Amino acid sequence: SDKLLTLLFVSLLATFSLLWGPEDTAVDLHILLLVSLPGCTPQRCGRAVTDSVVTREEAQVLRRLAERGLALAGSEGGASILDLHSGALSMGKQFVNIYRYFGDQIGDVFTQEDFQLYRDVRGRIQAVIAETFGLDPTLMYLTKPTFFSRINSTAAKTQHDEYWHPHIDKVTYGSFDYTSLLYLSDYGSDFSGGRFVFMDQNGNRTVEPRAGRVSFFSSGSENLHRVEKVTWGTRYAITVSFTCDPAHAISDPALP
Numbered sequence: 361s362d363k364l365l366t367l368l369f370v371s372l373l374a375t376f377s378l379l380w381g382p383e384d385t386a387v388d389l390h391i392l393l394l395v396s397l398p399g400c401t402p403q404r405c406g407r408a409v410t411d412s413v414v415t416r417e418e419a420q421v422l423r424r425l426a427e428r429g430l431a432l433a434g435s436e437g438g439a440s441i442l443d444l445h446s447g448a449l450s451m452g453k454q455f456v457n458i459y460r461y462f463g464d465q466i467g468d469v470f471t472q473e474d475f476q477l478y479r480d481v482r483g484r485i486q487a488v489i490a491e492t493f494g495l496d497p498t499l500m501y502l503t504k505p506t507f508f509s510r511i512n513s514t515a516a517k518t519q520h521d522e523y524w525h526p527h528i529d530k531v532t533y534g535s536f537d538y539t540s541l542l543y544l545s546d547y548g549s550d551f552s553g554g555r556f557v558f559m560d561q562n563g564n565r566t567v568e569p570r571a572g573r574v575s576f577f578s579s580g581s582e583n584l585h586r587v588e589k590v591t592w593g594t595r596y597a598i599t600v601s602f603t604c605d606p607a608h609a610i611s612d613p614a615l616p
């Protein structure tokens with residue numbers, strides 16, 4: 361009942377702040393979350409880009425991991441994903457579960473060190489998001505899907521290949537509160553097109569992918585975005601996202 365009282369109190373506060381007029385356009389959604397999740401819930405919206413959280417060498421190791429995993433199959437269209445948590449891998453027009461499909465052989469493709477590097481990088485990204493947004497990192501949880509993506513200029517064959525539509529992550533993936541992207545290849549030398557574009561009312565703001573560059577942002581309507589179509593070459597990235605809701609937490613990917 362203590363918990364209920366707290367909830368009631370927080371929702372009253374939320375109601376008042378709505379009446380008082382939020383300064384932030386995305387506040388409605390955030391206040392809904394605040395009702396149950398103090399300590400992590402976005403109080404501030406925002407976005408940032410940093411080249412100092414992940415080294416280019418680490419990005420190259422992760423890129424080779426992605427290359428090896430995605431070489432096992434891949435979409436017929438231009439956009440393939442590999443989710444090391446669920447095991448989902450694009451294959452033709454569908455997905456397979458690499459852990460089931462390849463069984464023990466997957467140990468020849470990925471090493472324990474690969475998974476350790478993923479965990480380290482995930483932890484550092486979590487820490488920088490917490491620091492930037494003033495959150496308690498222990499109240500943020502990895503959420504699904506977390507996946508490697510490989511995009512080239514081949515035409516889409518299914519909706520899964522259509523990565524370029526403008527979208528809001530909170531709408532597309534209900535559990536996301538903070539989205540991060542770690543780029544594993546360089547715009548301009550590994551591929552062209554494929555830039556990340558925040559679509560703001562007063563103009564677009566573009567992030568040029570670069571191996572080791574991390575871009576992160578609150579996942580709500582304040583950060584509507586799209587990815588430009590890749591025109592040549594191959595673009596690799598990882599999506600690592602966090603939720604404030606322990607019910608949507610997942611553990612780090614691990615070899616079965």
Ligand SMILES: *[C@@H]1O[C@H](CO)[C@@H](O)[C@H](O)[C@H]1NC(C)=O
Nearest residue numbers: 434435436438440512513514
């Ligand atoms: C894009 O990748 C697919 C594999 O998923 C490959 O079959 C295709 O040839 C590639 N397209 C280009 C233009 O390199």
Ligand SMILES: *[C@@H]1O[C@H](CO)[C@@H](O)[C@H](O)[C@H]1NC(C)=O
Nearest residue numbers: 557559560561562563564586
């Ligand atoms: C932002 O990008 C969209 C889609 O690429 C485009 O339609 C729109 O005109 C751009 N807005 C501005 C202000 O440049």
